Amino acid sequence: MNRRNFLKMTAVAGAVVAVSPAVPLGLEAKAQPKKRSFEEALKEITKGKKPVESQKVKLIAPSIAENGAVVPVKVEVVEPIENVKAIHIMADKNFDPWTCSVHLTPQNGKPYFSTRIRLAKTMNVYAIAELKDGSFIMAKKPVKVTIGGCG
């Protein structure tokens, strides 16, 4: 193989690699996962109400996550358990920002929840607590991701 052919082939291969990620994007829109914006997802959870940022929600997440596929998140709400109905976890720049919702009862004894989530890139993680009177309080934390985890 001479130099001219080699350069041509690498250029073609490069073009193929550059184009291929764009192709499945069109297919994904038709498949069942749906892309949503953060505002849309937030509206669905809070039903139009605006969550207030509060010191009462304690969100513990690493400020730098090496692997976006496994980011430990811990949420604690400084409120009696009777006042907390649910805890929602969201990540604003994910494909679907809503990650999980926990519905609590007084039998839980303590408004606490911990899990591991995926982050596609560097973004803010939100913990939103739903209180008994229907209001929402939240906390957010920026997490820096070196390797994304949503594929």
Added chain:
Amino acid sequence: MGRTALIKLRPRRYKKGDLVRVDSVIMHPMHTGLVKDKKTGKIIPAHYINKVEVYYGGELVTSIDVNASVSANPFFSFYIKADKKAPLKIVWKDNKGEVTEKTVKIKPH
């Protein structure tokens, strides 16, 4: 009933009325439906857990709605007030209708 699941109680010894942390893990790939198979180039269809229910003595205590953006082999941790001697049952359901159950006994000393 197919999948491996684990439930651990922290601390291991507790008195009646104590708060006990329940750590649960289930082995599940949690496919988002966005990732391509490296060998075949096809998109792996979405397959993830979308509902977790916790029963304590037959009563629904906690329910968790889960999306695909939770990590593979999902880990959930929450508290429970151990005020009676009863089984704690966790039920994991995924979007293909697969159901896994695991029960531990809660017996306060």
